[in-house]
Amino acid sequence: MSKLWQIDDDALVQRFFDHDYQDRGVVKWQGFYLSDHTAALKKQARQEAVKHPAKTQQSLEEMSVILSDAYANGKRVSIQVNDRDLNGEFRPDLVGKVIGYKEDKIYLAGQTDVSILDMRHVERGIGM
Known part of the structure; x- marks a missing residue:
């Protein structure tokens, strides 16, 4: 050794x-x-x-009209939820085709269900 x-x-x-x-x-x-x-x-x-700026808070009636139209016509929507990350920034919008609803829940294709009470802003899916 x-x-x-x-x-x-x-x-x-x-x-x-x-x-x-x-x-x-x-x-x-x-x-x-x-x-x-x-x-x-x-x-x-x-x-x-990437920052997701706050969109205008819509009324339940405004959001309901847009969601009903999207469901009836098979359109996609973009939904900003009143949910923020740890830095206080809004999370990315939920985007998808409205495939159903039950009580206060909306179902988007490829997404989890979301309560209309948690929504901040809904846009029609033009250009998505």
């Missing part, structure tokens, strides 16, 4: 780390990030940077 090289002088070791050794910090770990991971982080940052 070979004998490992060893320094017994603790002061010498401490002086090396205090004065001579320069830690590269995070730079030394960057080679471990996969390109897929960094692409996902960049995509998430872009999505979080």
